[in-house]
Amino acid sequence: MAGSIKDRVAIIGMGCTRFGELWDKGPTDLVVDSVEEAYTDAGIEAKDIEALWGGSIFTAHGGRFFTEALRMQYIPATHVVNACASGQDAIRNAAYAVAAGIYDIVLAIGVEKIKDEGMSGLPGMDNRTHTHAVATMPGVFAIMATKYFHRYGLTPEEGKTMLAKISVKSHANGSLNPKAHLRNVLTIERVLNAPIIAWPLGLFDCCGVSDGGAAAILTSAERAKEFRKDPVYIKALQICGTPSSGRITTDYDYTHVEESYRAGAAAYREAGVTDPLKEISMAEVHDCFSITEAVTMEDLQFSPRGKVKDDIDAGTFELNGELPVQPDGGLKCFGHPIGASGIRMVYELYLQLQGRADKRQIKDPKLGLAHNLGHEPYAPLCSVCIVGL
């Protein structure tokens, strides 16, 4: 591979709205609120931004949405649509433009206004002929849970208890976060007794559905310290596309996500990480469902294949564990305004690295990893972003 983004681009300012059912906030509010926080954080003004990339899959239709909301004065603007990785891909494109030396200061935004739909869940994404199986997103991830339990010999009770611990952990973290949508503390009993959404996944195995926005201001590593003493450097930005063969050929095991594994492995190479469990200080992964987080721990090589249960039971991923995962509460507590999620994850890593995470602060973190998984487990697009000091 030709080059690496490691230590060439820095984040000098970030902003993030509170996520939730923000009935009184429109799409523009989510953009302006997150970007204004980022401007203030970086100590810059709108006129300093030279180009922007905005991630969104439902709310924006073209780059104009972002320039209009921010009244940006004739700068280049690109709308990034890349499923659940839209926000991270906005950062990736913005970072590459800086690394290429084209711009000095750029803006990456992610936003989604979902709660105007009048229903739970995400807006529809039907195929043209309306013929395919009608499983929901909980459904297609539930199929992974069914298979995972079966393959590794977990009874439904054992499997569901393993998953419940993931949700309990994330809610414990989210309860400490004023920007989280869901801040209630859960118990394993409550998770296990919740209504089934798509068997074997219950209500608390599923992330929330929220509105939200997040933004990052990037500049070159050379200039970063002009803006702040503690910029956060980008160590790796990887995206792995899919041949969508997991639903076509019989060799896909449905107990891992190849695209997550490959995006992770590529990011580790790019960042020079050789022992992820030891070297990564914290991770924000795409816990759209509890089973997704479990499998992602294996895909990102934090846990051996089939062994994540041991690490969950050992508390490895809890806030005071060896490798805290979802220190901010994750998708589980923030919900998943698609375009915003990837940047919201990086926002938490950024705060943690700068020691600004308040009650959630992890001791002395060095490297943080953010991971998104778009579409279904058998045909996903995955991104991994590593940032550090």
Next chain:
Amino acid sequence: MPGERAVAYYDEDSVTMAVEAAIDCLRDIDSHTVDGLLFATTTSPYKEKLCSATMALALALRRDIQTADITSSLRSGTTAMNFALDAISSGRASSMLVTASDMRLSPPSGMTEQALGDAAGALLLGKDNVIVEVQGSHSISDELAATWRGETDTFIRSWEDRMTMDESYSKVMPEAMEGVMKKCGLSPKDFAKVVFDPPGDVRRHGRVAGELGFEPAQLLDPGGLFMSVGLLGSAMSFTMLVAALEQAKPGDKILFASYGNGADAFVLQVTDAIEKFGERRGFHKHLESKKMMRSCNDYLRWRDIVPLDQARRPERGHISVAANWRERYVDLGLWGVKCRRCGTPQYDYGGMTTTPIRVCAVCQAVDDFEDYNFARKKATVFSFTHDMLAPSLDPPTSVAMIDFEGGGRSLFDLTDRDPDQVQLGMEVEMTFRKVFADRGLNNYFWKARPIRC
């Protein structure tokens, strides 16, 4: 009214049931040898559009065949049978597949609702290796509105049944049956069985048989299957004939008739070939593998008779006729491909963008495939969920990733399943179902179901 009734599932209609019966009929027969397909029904989903053309794709029939829907009459099955026999006699066709299927609706809580059943039958008529010879036929036309549905009627209307049975059924049926016996020089004692539709009052069925001089033992059963499946509309005669043939022996003569604004009667002679006739599910195996419904409320819901709260889920968009047409072999025929380079069978109904398969998912060969049909393949459940969030007329929505015997995998809805019985590794087969309706158009597609029997 005592007994049991056959009820089509929420994702079935007269088209899908006819396909199901036809698949069973063609079980060991090359579908390319079939020269025509007739679909007889009073419950066509369309006033204007041919259902048999849809069915021909699901059944993988040739393109240079005659397809026709014979509708409106309760004896449309035997009418279609006569047309098919004429086509074969004239030499215009060597074999004709005739299906009769009905799913009629009655206003809730009336006698008719208690009497009706849903079913389909299929007969393959031809010249060679026949298991039954048609030795004669006789038809009567009779004008009377005994039951009817007008242009805008959802439910059956009917006139006072004693009048219609006195003046039509009880006269026309004997007239047709006597007519064909006379043409063939036969009398009731020459027949092993007499098979003909019962009317709304099934007691009249036995009375007609008795008055014609048949003994009770010559009847298929006293109520003509009424007690086990109900009155099946245009599918009644075919269903009864199939049930009779399952018990028939070489040399048996069967007097076969169907009623509806007149009657068609046939003299049938069972040949030696019936001994070698391959296994079919036919009537009895389908009946034995029935599932009991939980409640009548399910029926009202499945038939859209009572309005339901809408699931708070995204509204689905409109059907694109162009996309349907472009993907007709993929969707209606369940055609996939087999890569000529790496040999991998592949089916893709298309995520958001992709159909048909142009590039091999394994070796990336482009346009180097042979057609490969998945509709008749068995498969096993690789993994599954019961989705409570996905809207369904019979929740939960069971969805499974299935692996086809011989290769190929896809995600399909699981239908006709008991959620508690679904397991990894469970064997499934493909079944043609109605999956979506929009602006008067139905989309049909395939679902997986546990092997029925």
